[in-house]
Amino acid sequence: MSFKTPIGRVRGLGSAKEGTHHWWAQRVTAVALVPLTLWFVYAMTSLAGADHATAMAWLGDPRNAILTILLVIATFHHVQLGVQVVIEDYVHAEGMKIVVLMAVKLACVALVVAAIFSILKVAL
Amino acid sequence: MSDSKAQDRPLSPHLQVYRWEWTMLYSILHRMTGVGLAVGTTVLVWWLVAMAIGPGAFDLVQSFLGSIIGRLMLFGWTWALFYHLANGIRHLFWDAGMGFELETGRLTGHTVLASSVVLTVLAWVCGYAALG
Numbered sequence A: 001m002s003f004k005t006p007i008g009r010v011r012g013l014g015s016a017k018e019g020t021h022h023w024w025a026q027r028v029t030a031v032a033l034v035p036l037t038l039w040f041v042y043a044m045t046s047l048a049g050a051d052h053a054t055a056m057a058w059l060g061d062p063r064n065a066i067l068t069i070l071l072v073i074a075t076f077h078h079v080q081l082g083v084q085v086v087i088e089d090y091v092h093a094e095g096m097k098i099v100v101l102m103a104v105k106l107a108c109v110a111l112v113v114a115a116i117f118s119i120l121k122v123a124l
Numbered sequence B: 001m002s003d004s005k006a007q008d009r010p011l012s013p014h015l016q017v018y019r020w021e022w023t024m025l026y027s028i029l030h031r032m033t034g035v036g037l038a039v040g041t042t043v044l045v046w047w048l049v050a051m052a053i054g055p056g057a058f059d060l061v062q063s064f065l066g067s068i069i070g071r072l073m074l075f076g077w078t079w080a081l082f083y084h085l086a087n088g089i090r091h092l093f094w095d096a097g098m099g100f101e102l103e104t105g106r107l108t109g110h111t112v113l114a115s116s117v118v119l120t121v122l123a124w125v126c127g128y129a130a131l132g
Ligand code: HEM
Pocket: A026, A027, A030, A031, A033, A034, A037, A075, A078, A079, A081, A082, A083, A085, A086, B030, B031, B032, B033, B034, B035, B037, B038, B039, B041, B084, B085, B087, B088, B089, B091, B092
């Protein structure tokens, strides 16, 4: 039995002691992705079929490099949070769930690092 | 109350007992486009890494993306993005406490689907215009 008030039990806490953090981060990244993805689609339509030199020149522009880095970070943060929820909904065997969750999180980090390294290599 | 052992609680009835609603489709499509986009976005990383490696690697990605299969995948990715984007904004309005009425929910759902189709076609018209 706990002597905390109901609101005290709920506020900022869950069984993982992280409260609404996951939900909130999903929303913050979603809001960031609205302008970033619209910009990205616009940029990609103008780069359709581009050769290497044209693409290098595009990514060499600091504005495009910065926006692409922001896009990649926001996207994979959002993906990692979103796919976690999907896995928790469908994968019920505890061991398997942990393995898949870890694989997704590690893959997202690896993809972000590979993308940012490549962008910097082209742009700097 | 704080007993966390699994209990034999009744399960909620499964999907097939519910009357068909468009909003069901719009709901599951958000999840499907989200996961599809996540998988598809690895191609963006491939594109960036290949660009950093050099012309040979980059031309390989470009010729894959330019092939019929590549174009179909990109088309699907574009639609999934616009659907998820528009429906994501619908989600954000719900989070702000707006748009829960049944009629409103149907209307915003139809609007999301229609705008995703229009925006996809628009983006591809621009893309082909840029190709010349
Ligand atoms: C473009 C702007 C975007 C917005 C406004 C947006 C919005 C959202 C929102 C509000 C959710 C939570 C849905 C819920 O609580 O049920 C969500 C989930 C998700 N999003 Fe996005 N998103 C965007 C872009 C993306 C992109 C680019 C990807 C992948 C590359 C993505 C992948 C996902 C995934 C996998 C989920 C989890 C789906 C689920 O739980 O059913 N989103 N998105």
